[in-house]
Amino acid sequence: xxxxxxxxxxxxxxxxxxxxxxxxxxxxxxxxxxxxxxxxxxxxxxxxxxxxxxxxxxxxxxxxxxxxxxxxxxxxxxxxxxxxxxxxxxxxxxxxxxxxxxxxxxxxxxxxxxxxxxxxxxxxxxxxxxxxxxxxxxxxxxxxxxxxxxxxxxxxxxxxxxxxxxxxxxxxxxxxxxxxxxxxxxxxxxxxxxxxxxxxxxxxxxxxxxxxxxxxxxxxxxxxxxxxxxxxxxxxxxxxxxxxxxxxxxxxxxxxxxxxxxxxxxxxxxxxxxxxxxxxxxxxxxxxxxxxxxxxxxxxxxxxxxxxxxxxxxxxxxxxxxxxxxxxxxxxxxxxxxxxxxxxxxxxxxxxxxxxxxxxxxxxxxxxxxxxxxxxxxxxxxxxxxxxxxxxxxxxxxxxxxxxxxxxxxxxxxxxxxxxxxxxxxxxxxxxxxxxxxxxxxxxxxxxxxxxxxxxxxxxxxxxxxxxxxxxxxxxxxxxxxxxxxxxxxxxxxxxxxxxxxxxxxxxxxxxxxxxxxxxxxxxxxx
Amino acid sequence: xxxxxxxxxxxxxxxxxxxxxxxxxxxxxxxxxxxxxxxxxxxxxxxxxxxxxxxxxxxxxxxxxxxxxxxxxxxxxxxxxxxxxxxxxxxxxxxxxxxxxxxxxxxxxxxxxxxxxxxxxxxxxxxxxxxxxxxxxxxxxxxxxxxxxxxxxxxxxxxxxxxxxxxxxxxxxxxxxxxxxxxxxxxxxxxxxxxxxxxxxxxxxxxxxxxxxxxxxxxxxxxxxxxxxxxxxxxxxxxxxxxxxxxxxxxxxxxxxxxxxxxxxxxxxxxxxxxxxxxxxxxxxxxxxxxxxxxxxxxx
Numbered sequence: 001x002x003x004x005x006x007x008x009x010x011x012x013x014x015x016x017x018x019x020x021x022x023x024x025x026x027x028x029x030x031x032x033x034x035x036x037x038x039x040x041x042x043x044x045x046x047x048x049x050x051x052x053x054x055x056x057x058x059x060x061x062x063x064x065x066x067x068x069x070x071x072x073x074x075x076x077x078x079x080x081x082x083x084x085x086x087x088x089x090x091x092x093x094x095x096x097x098x099x100x101x102x103x104x105x106x107x108x109x110x111x112x113x114x115x116x117x118x119x120x121x122x123x124x125x126x127x128x129x130x131x132x133x134x135x136x137x138x139x140x141x142x143x144x145x146x147x148x149x150x151x152x153x154x155x156x157x158x159x160x161x162x163x164x165x166x167x168x169x170x171x172x173x174x175x176x177x178x179x180x181x182x183x184x185x186x187x188x189x190x191x192x193x194x195x196x197x198x199x200x201x202x203x204x205x206x207x208x209x210x211x212x213x214x215x216x217x218x219x220x221x222x223x224x225x226x227x228x229x230x231x232x233x234x235x236x237x238x239x240x241x242x243x244x245x246x247x248x249x250x251x252x253x254x255x256x257x258x259x260x261x262x263x264x265x266x267x268x269x270x271x272x273x274x275x276x277x278x279x280x281x282x283x284x285x286x287x288x289x290x291x292x293x294x295x296x297x298x299x300x301x302x303x304x305x306x307x308x309x310x311x312x313x314x315x316x317x318x319x320x321x322x323x324x325x326x327x328x329x330x331x332x333x334x335x336x337x338x339x340x341x342x343x344x345x346x347x348x349x350x351x352x353x354x355x356x357x358x359x360x361x362x363x364x365x366x367x368x369x370x371x372x373x374x375x376x377x378x379x380x381x382x383x384x385x386x387x388x389x390x391x392x393x394x395x396x397x398x399x400x401x402x403x404x405x406x407x408x409x410x411x412x413x414x415x416x417x418x419x420x421x422x423x424x425x426x427x428x429x430x431x432x433x434x435x436x437x438x439x440x441x442x443x444x445x446x447x448x449x450x451x452x453x454x455x456x457x458x459x460x461x462x463x464x465x466x467x468x469x470x471x472x473x474x475x476x477x478x479x480x481x482x483x484x485x486x487x488x489x490x491x492x493x494x495x496x497x498x499x500x501x502x503x504x505x506x507x508x509x510x511x512x513x514x515x516x517x518x519x520x521x522x523x524x525x526x527x
Numbered sequence: 528x529x530x531x532x533x534x535x536x537x538x539x540x541x542x543x544x545x546x547x548x549x550x551x552x553x554x555x556x557x558x559x560x561x562x563x564x565x566x567x568x569x570x571x572x573x574x575x576x577x578x579x580x581x582x583x584x585x586x587x588x589x590x591x592x593x594x595x596x597x598x599x600x601x602x603x604x605x606x607x608x609x610x611x612x613x614x615x616x617x618x619x620x621x622x623x624x625x626x627x628x629x630x631x632x633x634x635x636x637x638x639x640x641x642x643x644x645x646x647x648x649x650x651x652x653x654x655x656x657x658x659x660x661x662x663x664x665x666x667x668x669x670x671x672x673x674x675x676x677x678x679x680x681x682x683x684x685x686x687x688x689x690x691x692x693x694x695x696x697x698x699x700x701x702x703x704x705x706x707x708x709x710x711x712x713x714x715x716x717x718x719x720x721x722x723x724x725x726x727x728x729x730x731x732x733x734x735x736x737x738x739x740x741x742x743x744x745x746x747x748x749x750x751x752x753x754x755x756x757x758x759x760x761x762x763x764x765x766x767x768x769x770x771x772x773x774x775x776x777x778x779x780x781x782x783x784x785x786x787x788x789x790x791x792x793x794x795x796x797x798x799x800x801x802x803x804x805x806x807x808x809x810x811x812x813x814x815x816x817x818x819x820x821x822x823x824x825x826x827x
Contacts, residue, residue: 109617109656185656186617271620273651279623280630289616370614374667377578378631379604525580 003257006121010129014103015136022137025095029088029166030144032466036084037152039474040076050074057082061311062340065206066347066469068225069213077158077230080149083473085165089224090202092141092170096134097194100177103130105190108262117261127178127256131249134174142167158230165224168241172220173198175248182255185264192296199300203307210311220244282380282388289366290359290392297355297396298403301348305407308344309425312337312408313415335494341408341425342491348404349432350465350486356397356436357457360443363389364454370527382520390444390513397436405429428492434505435485439464441512448519451526530589531556531678531709532577537586539572539733546572547583548733554711559704561720561727562713565818569733570713571611574682577711578608591678604633607671611683611713613663615655621666622651628670640673646695661687672699679703679710685719697722717811729817737817748808748816749782752791757799766791777801 015022044050054073057063064070068086072078104127107113113126142163149159173194180193201219208216209225216222223244226237255265278284363386366372376385409425443457464484466474471481481487485508488501532554539547547569554560564570575581577590579599588595593602615624625644629635644651649665658666664687671679685696693716700710700723714720720727721741728738737744749770760779763772768787773780783791785808795803 268654268657270652271623271654273620273622275623275626275630279619279627282631285627288619292618370610370612371616373580373610374608374613374628374670375631376580376599377603377606377608378628379600379633380631381600384600524582525575527575 003122003124004128006116006119006125007128007132010116010121010125011132014099014129014133017103018099018133022095022099022133025091026137026141026144029091029095029141030148032091033084033088033145034148034152035474036470037076037080037149037154039470040079040083041152042475043473044076044079047074050076050079054079060340061210061314062343064209065308065311066343068205068221069209069216071225071228072231075230077154077162080154081158081162081225081229081231083470085162085225085229086202086205086221088145088166089169089221090198092138092166093173093198093220095141096138096170096174097177097191097198099134099137100130100174101181101187101190101194103133104178104181105184106187109185109187111262114261124253124256127252131174131178134171138167138170138174141170155230157233161227161233161235162229164238165227165229168238168245169220169224172241172245172248175245175252178252179248179255182252182259183265185262185266185268188293192293196296196300199304203304207307207311210314282375282384283391285375286388286392290362290389290396293355293359293362294392294396294399297352297400301352301355301400301404302407304348304351305344305404305409305429306411307407308348309408309411310415312340312344312412338494339491341412341428342494344408345405345425345428345432345492346468346486346489348408348429349401349436349489350461350468352397352400352404352429352432353436353439353464354458354461355400356393356440357443357461359393359396360390360440360447361454361457364447364451367451367526373525373527376525383517386444386517386520390440393440394437397440398430398433401429401433401436402426424493427497431492431497431502432486432489434502434509435489437509438485438505438512441509441516444513444516445519446516448516448521448523451523529556529592530554532560532588532590532711534573534577534588535586537573537576537588538584539569539576539581540584546733547576547586549586550730550733551735551738552728553738554709555726556709557704557707558725559700559710559712559723561724562711562730563715563720563727563814563817564730568730570730571682572733573730574608574680574711574713577680578603578606605676606678606680607632607674607676608680609664609667609671609682609684611686613667615658615663615666617656618654620652620654621649621658621662624655624666625651625670625673628667629674632670632674632676634675635670635673636675639675640669643669643673643699646699647692659687661689661692664688665692668696668699672703675706677708679708681710682713683715684712685714685716693719717814729814731817744813745808746785748813749784750788750808751780751782751806752795752803753778753780753805754795754803755779755801756795757801760798762794762798763791766794 044053051074054070058070058073066086067082070082073082107126116126145163145166146159149162150156176197177190177194181190183193184190201221204219205216205222205225208214208219208222216226223237223241226234228234259265279288372385376382405426405428406422409422412425413419413421439457439460442460443454446456447454464486467476467481467484468486485505488505490496490498490501530553532552534550534552537547537550550569550573552573562570572581576583576588577595579595579602582596590602591605595602625640626635647665647669649662649669655663655666664684668684685693688696697719704710712724724741726738726740727744729736755778759777760774763769763779763781768784769781769791771782
């Protein structure tokens with residue numbers, strides 16, 4: 001127990017530093033849940049309409065891959081769980097993941113942990129404090145979600161299962177991040193490992209849910225949904241989650257008690273004594289700084305593309321002789337597989353946009369960390385410096401989109417025995433580039449004029465995601481949905497290419513980026 | 528000789544804080560100019576304005592004949608900068624960072640790079656993440672000192688260096704000034720300032736409060752005198768420039784403004800001195816006097 005000395009004050013410190021951040025996360029997840037339920041209530045006033053809508057979703061592989069297994073879709077609760085559980089669990093996981101890596105590895109990397117550990121603080125105090133804070137945040141999140149759900153009149157049992165699933169998955173990723181923070185010396189790498197684990201969980205459950213469901217049992221997100229809220233709850237799944245959590249936390253403590261402060265398991269390697277010529281330019285430096293993250297995102301989107309591509313062959317089997325869907329498809333004038341592929345391209349493009357925003361914000365973190373200063377004290381203008389980062393952002397966005405399209409195209413092409421799918425799906429993915437770059441443009445403009453609001457680029461990605469996929473359920477007005485740049489992108493391959501919107505979006509993106517650069521040129525450097 | 532740096536009436540505010548409040552700074556070409564002031568007095572802000580990283584709200588500034596805000600990139604080809612708290616890219620090695628910063632500045636002298644690495648005993652293959660504070664500082668110093676530029680802006684460049692490295696630093700500064708370069712050196716290490724600087728400017732709360740050679744500044748301070756006289760001390764209180772007078776039997780202690788030393792010594796001689804110790808003003812006293820706002824009225 002001596003190792004836990006000081007846990008209390010440290011936990012209060014974590015809470016003090018993150019009280020606003022955590023409140024925003026928890027509040028946003030609860031608010032999103034509330035608006036979803038309210039929206040669904042309006043959209044499907046009775047059991048009849050729910051059942052009809054459920055029928056549509058029941059057999060749509062794209063929806064199932066996105067959302068989860070169709071359970072009790074003829075009830076408001078089942079529909080609610082279907083719509084929000086995957087999204088809510090991913091958000092809860094991200095909240096926990098960032099909370100833990102920032103306070104564990106982030107503090108160690110910055111040297112703050114050393115300052116704290118020099119006081120009367122035990123070896124396990126900070127990890128315990130951070131996990132306790134995560135537990136508290138998840139308990140509040142779970143309680144709030146439960147209150148929101150039963151507040152809208154949903155049954156208590158299912159509401160408890162749904163809330164517990166979301167909060168429980170969040171906590172599991174707190175454990176995951178506690179382990180990844182022990183392994184590497186860098187905060188970025190620690191978040192990256194946990195993030196990859198989250199992405200893999202999502203893909204496993206997507207494939208599992210569309211297939212026979214076995215793979216879903218390998219995924220924490222799958223467990224959250226295996227609780228079957230509102231559809232005959234399986235409470236024993238909570239025991240499985242608890243066991244996994246204990247295993248993760250035990251591993252984290254185990255490594256923590258054997259390693260040096262500041263060190264990971266992987267020792268740092270020596271680097272070259274001289275720089276290669278390729279590094280010796282602003283662009284060379286930017287490429288070097290971005291390449292790790294770009295490689296990670298490219299791989300992630302390639303795998304996601306492969307996962308979606310491998311499902312798309314089965315989409316037709318789902319429909320079978322379901323006349324309702326066949327009718328709808330006939331009305332839309334598209335083929336079922338093609339509309340699935342269009343939706344896939346949009347989902348992956350939005351994930352790719354998250355990369356673009358993260359890469360753009362790298363400029364901000366370089367400036368804040370004081371690393372832009374020595375570069376800008378060299379013989380280059382701010383345009384050139386920002387330009388070197390933005391070159392990588394634009395090229396990286398194309399690379400990541402191409403990886404998604406290639407992954408989908410190659411797997412679907414193999415399944416369908418038609419190599420022509422590769423260029424078609426590559427185009428379906430790359431066609432979103434102008435829209436993604438508009439989001440980059442907004443972020444750059446914020447960075448140029450009000451740098452502390454540049455992180456709102458993330459909020460924009462989240463908002464566009466909600467607008468794109470939940471816009472109808474939330475009954476958002478059409479003019480509002482049209483504000484999204486993705487709204488104007490032709491949905492290849494289901495639709496034909498329309499050049500004008502792409503040109504306009506590109507011009508808008510270029511104008512926003514130019515505006516941001518002009519702002520950057522005028523303002524003080526922040527350190 | 529022209530001025531390498533010329534700033535007049537610089538004002539810079541950050542919200543309610545007035546970081547620079549009419550600051551003046553003149554640095555002549557070829558000199559090592561000490562830039563002194565208590566923490567938070569605006570030294571780093573001034574240097575960032577000189578680099579064009581911040582834009583002054585008011586005042587004029589010229590560095591090597593150009594406007595640092597407008598001509599930042601071209602100007603930076605001719606100068607090198609070292610911050611007091613060097614932040615580096617954790618995944619790059621020290622050697623890579625030196626090459627990179629050198630190239631961004633327009634090129635490195637290869638021979639000098641190798642020599643400085645040797646002299647500062649810096650291992651260029653280590654990742655920046657693993658460097659200590661002193662070693663991060665060395666990376667920035669080697670990158671700056673290995674480039675052949677006209678002006679070096681050094682903001683507490685030796686913080687974290689050990690005494691041996693401090694000596695190497697001083698040698699390297701003499702070498703670059705020997706080639707005609709100008710150095711603006713912000714520092715709290717008084718020995719370093721005394722050793723290197725031709726002239727100094729002292730700032731407080733964003734204003735220049737004193738400038739000149741160290742010799743000139745010494746004149747503004749007081750010499751401490753302890754004397755034993757053959758008779759009861761008398762008449763000292765009436766002398767101009769005498770402060771803190773204490774008379775204990777035949778022993779008199781006081782401090783005297785350096786400019787008024789001559790008449791005081793005459794008075795001592797007339798009073799029949801048996802023994803005399805006088806301590807010249809130390810640099811510490813000089814700085815303390817200028818750093819401490821409460822003593823600025825000269826009455827203490």
